[in-house]
Amino acid sequence: MSKEAKEFILEAEKHTALRAKPVCPAVFERNKMMEATQYESYFSS
Numbered sequence: 802m803s804k805e806a807k808e809f810i811l812e813a814e815k816h817t818a819l820r821a822k823p824v825c826p827a828v829f830e831r832n833k834m835m836e837a838t839q840y841e842s843y844f845s846s
Contacts, residue, residue, distance in 0.1 A: 809843060
């Protein structure tokens with residue numbers, strides 16, 4: 802895995818930890834979907 806990918810994942814994990822407070826499930830799901838999409842486009846670009 803490239804250095805950039807590792808850093809990206811560390812950042813993502815940090816944000817996830819910050820957001821680990823209970824939120825409305827619908828919002829949580831939407832955030833998860835959006836993150837997955839960003840993740841996909843990040844690695845496919």
